[in-house]
Amino acid sequence: MRVTLREVAEQAGVSMMTVSNVMNGNRARVSPGTIEKVQRIADELGYVPSASARSLATKASRLVGLLVPAADEDSLMISPHTMAIVGLIERELRKYGYHLLLRGVAHPDEVAEALRSWSLDGAILLGFLDEEVGKLTKKTIGAVHVVAIDSYSANRLTTGTRSDDFAGARLAAKHLLDLGHRQILFAGPAFSGVGVVHERFEGFSQAFADAGVERPDLVETVNTTYAEGRELGLTLAGRHPGMTALFATADILAVGIVHGLTEAGIRVPEDVSVVGFDDLDLCNYVTPKLTTVSQDIARKASTAVSILMDSIEKGERPKRPVTIDVSLVERESTAPVRA
Amino acid sequence: MRVTLREVAEQAGVSMMTVSNVMNGNRARVSPGTIEKVQRIADELGYVPSASARSLATKASRLVGLLVPAADEDSLMISPHTMAIVGLIERELRKYGYHLLLRGVAHPDEVAEALRSWSLDGAILLGFLDEEVGKLTKKTIGAVHVVAIDSYSANRLTTGTRSDDFAGARLAAKHLLDLGHRQILFAGPAFSGVGVVHERFEGFSQAFADAGVERPDLVETVNTTYAEGRELGLTLAGRHPGMTALFATADILAVGIVHGLTEAGIRVPEDVSVVGFDDLDLCNYVTPKLTTVSQDIARKASTAVSILMDSIEKGERPKRPVTIDVSLVERESTAPVRA
DNA sequence: TGGATTAGGTTTAGCGCTATACCTCGATAG
DNA sequence: CTATCGAGGTATAGCGCTAAACCTAATCCA
Numbered sequence: 001m002r003v004t005l006r007e008v009a010e011q012a013g014v015s016m017m018t019v020s021n022v023m024n025g026n027r028a029r030v031s032p033g034t035i036e037k038v039q040r041i042a043d044e045l046g047y048v049p050s051a052s053a054r055s056l057a058t059k060a061s062r063l064v065g066l067l068v069p070a071a072d073e074d075s076l077m078i079s080p081h082t083m084a085i086v087g088l089i090e091r092e093l094r095k096y097g098y099h100l101l102l103r104g105v106a107h108p109d110e111v112a113e114a115l116r117s118w119s120l121d122g123a124i125l126l127g128f129l130d131e132e133v134g135k136l137t138k139k140t141i142g143a144v145h146v147v148a149i150d151s152y153s154a155n156r157l158t159t160g161t162r163s164d165d166f167a168g169a170r171l172a173a174k175h176l177l178d179l180g181h182r183q184i185l186f187a188g189p190a191f192s193g194v195g196v197v198h199e200r201f202e203g204f205s206q207a208f209a210d211a212g213v214e215r216p217d218l219v220e221t222v223n224t225t226y227a228e229g230r231e232l233g234l235t236l237a238g239r240h241p242g243m244t245a246l247f248a249t250a251d252i253l254a255v256g257i258v259h260g261l262t263e264a265g266i267r268v269p270e271d272v273s274v275v276g277f278d279d280l281d282l283c284n285y286v287t288p289k290l291t292t293v294s295q296d297i298a299r300k301a302s303t304a305v306s307i308l309m310d311s312i313e314k315g316e317r318p319k320r321p322v323t324i325d326v327s328l329v330e331r332e333s334t335a336p337v338r339a
Numbered sequence: 340m341r342v343t344l345r346e347v348a349e350q351a352g353v354s355m356m357t358v359s360n361v362m363n364g365n366r367a368r369v370s371p372g373t374i375e376k377v378q379r380i381a382d383e384l385g386y387v388p389s390a391s392a393r394s395l396a397t398k399a400s401r402l403v404g405l406l407v408p409a410a411d412e413d414s415l416m417i418s419p420h421t422m423a424i425v426g427l428i429e430r431e432l433r434k435y436g437y438h439l440l441l442r443g444v445a446h447p448d449e450v451a452e453a454l455r456s457w458s459l460d461g462a463i464l465l466g467f468l469d470e471e472v473g474k475l476t477k478k479t480i481g482a483v484h485v486v487a488i489d490s491y492s493a494n495r496l497t498t499g500t501r502s503d504d505f506a507g508a509r510l511a512a513k514h515l516l517d518l519g520h521r522q523i524l525f526a527g528p529a530f531s532g533v534g535v536v537h538e539r540f541e542g543f544s545q546a547f548a549d550a551g552v553e554r555p556d557l558v559e560t561v562n563t564t565y566a567e568g569r570e571l572g573l574t575l576a577g578r579h580p581g582m583t584a585l586f587a588t589a590d591i592l593a594v595g596i597v598h599g600l601t602e603a604g605i606r607v608p609e610d611v612s613v614v615g616f617d618d619l620d621l622c623n624y625v626t627p628k629l630t631t632v633s634q635d636i637a638r639k640a641s642t643a644v645s646i647l648m649d650s651i652e653k654g655e656r657p658k659r660p661v662t663i664d665v666s667l668v669e670r671e672s673t674a675p676v677r678a
Numbered sequence: 679t680g681g682a683t684t685a686g687g688t689t690t691a692g693c694g695c696t697a698t699a700c701c702t703c704g705a706t707a708g
Numbered sequence: 709c710t711a712t713c714g715a716g717g718t719a720t721a722g723c724g725c726t727a728a729a730c731c732t733a734a735t736c737c738a
Contacts, residue, residue: 017697030716051457052390090443099440102440104429104433117389118390119390285621391725395726396724
């Protein structure tokens with residue numbers, strides 16, 4: 001069936017080790033003539049080394065696990081933002097010659113066996129909630145080298161990358177304050193003392209402090225979906241009559257809110273300005289085009305992979321997450337407050 | 340380091356084979372008492388079987404490769420439609436206890452070695468162009484069991500799933516014809532005598548035949564991107580003065596065209612009706628909401644996986660692609676032709 | 679009562695590769 | 709002229725698991 005090292009060795013009239021050395025570029029120990037001969041025979045025979053055999057012998061697999069939250073078994077799919085990062089990570093890993101094992105995680109506990117069995121060289125955790133990161137430690141995954149993207153741990157010692165959520169939200173709020181808004185709402189999912197949303201809330205608040213303005217107590221708790229955003233938008237005016245602007249912690253949520261507002265007869269940005277977070281392609285496709293905080297996801301992904309590679313190949317790793325800069329992209333959903 | 344079968348066997352005072360049998364649920368050959376004891380010791384020791392060793396011994400890896408086109412090395416990411424399917428496939432494979440090796444393919448040739456080496460149990464080709472499917476055959480991938488999603492081969496003998504592109508386009512055109520439109524444009528990428536776009540064009544034409552109407556020769560060749568769509572939309576009125584409706588082969592393209600038209604002062608749907616294809620979430624987020632042909636991607640993915648599983652585990656496989664039904668979703672971008 | 683079966687194991691022989699130690703021979707140095 | 713060394717290999721011994729053949733005592737049926 002499969003062409004093995006042994007066959008190549010026999011055909012070439014050398015030992016298996018010599019073929020192995022040639023295949024692995026361990027050329028110091030083989031004469032040029034032999035290299036050429038072995039190479040030729042291997043090509044003729046269509047020899048391809050067996051990854052299982054190799055990783056059994058070397059204990060290295062050149063395989064990296066990418067874990068993404070899979071919510072429920074019924075959750076149809078993963079968010080566009082997450083998926084985009086998956087694609088970027090695959091591309092980066094490929095450059096380094098590693099392969100990607102993609103795994104959705106519904107329940108952190110069930111992952112252990114599956115992943116340990118593959119003796120992964122490393123793993124990337126993508127977008128897990130704070131409490132889940134702990135469960136998915138080296139112990140569970142079996143890989144020593146783990147980086148987390150978009151995850152926070154209570155002590156902030158998780159290695160990985162994340163966007164500068166604090167700065168982003170601060171930028172968003174500053175933008176709205178600069179436009180003269182004061183009654184600015186914060187809309188996002190429930191949060192505790194640590195995590196992405198908490199950071200964004202802190203950044204949001206900081207902008208008020210920076211401007212020497214007292215932050216009004218306008219907060220709405222809402223899940224990060226279009227549907228819930230729209231629901232909220234529909235009733236928002238009634239609940240916060242004085243509000244003239246809002247910051248939503250995700251674009252998809254912001255778009256939902258904008259649509260809800262519009263349906264309720266409230267114009268964006270004339271009556272209410274809206275800023276989102278993420279800078280999905282979507283922002284350019286909706287009306288009005290969404291002003292948002294742009295995350296450099298390509299950099300987030302490539303930095304995470306390069307940290308992982310340094311960790312695997314050189315044993316070097318930063319002790320804290322690397323923060324990726326964000327920027328504000330002004331589009332059409334924000335305008336100066338009405339006089 | 341790693342706990343091995345041998346250690347479990349020694350601790351339990353049985354042979355390795357007995358432990359192996361217990362671990363693999365091969366319980367017929369082991370007494371209940373022994374099963375219990377081995378199980379307990381294995382748990383205590385935290386034993387996890389090595390996938391490499393197992394696949395080396397059995398020649399089965401419980402690993403399925405998922406190949407997606409990676410365009411250029413610079414292409415930032417994969418289309419949302421493709422990515423959504425990736426997520427769905429992962430979920431399906433997980434149900435069957437298989438793992439997913441995700442691999443972007445920039446150049447079909449370079450894939451061979453990487454994939455053969457993993458001795459994949461099967462492979463799924465996602466959204467490749469017709470000519471690429473041939474290059475990525477069993478020979479290249481090394482897996483006997485291959486299914487293709489959204490791919491056409493010249494002879495239509497590729498196993499896999501695809502949406503009913505012909506019927507979808509026919510539905511779209513019929514919808515426009517029913518609304519009284521006659522000057523209907525077909526906008527899509529260049530196509531040859533076989534492939535998704537060709538099917539859609541044929542379905543589009545069929546609707547005219549069904550209605551006994553001669554199809555006007557209105558065709559625009561344009562790549563499937565928002566930007567190119569917008570460009571086209573900007574100049575469309577000048578180029579086809581009589582046109583009152585158009586069918587675009589992808590939502591993202593349709594949205595671009597709508598925006599171009601709008602910018603050029605042409606109203607959708609009052610002046611021009613637009614129908615897309617795919618039914619991305621996006622359709623609900625744009626203004627006007629896009630009427631489109633809905634593909635059941637969840638079914639497309641799950642059917643593909645179940646075909647693959649039947650092929651791997653039972654050796655049964657359909658000889659032709661399975662066609663997934665589509666439906667028309669009427670939203671706001673289509674209206675009766677103006678009197 | 680004895681040959682055949684069966685339950686419940688064990689032993690053996692690899693799967694395909696690589697790390698490590700070892701060998702051999704010609705060149706080199708003292 | 710021998711001791712040493714490096715170039716260019718080879719031989720051995722696993723990595724952790726499983727398929728297949730084999731073993732043994734108890735059971736079974738005619």
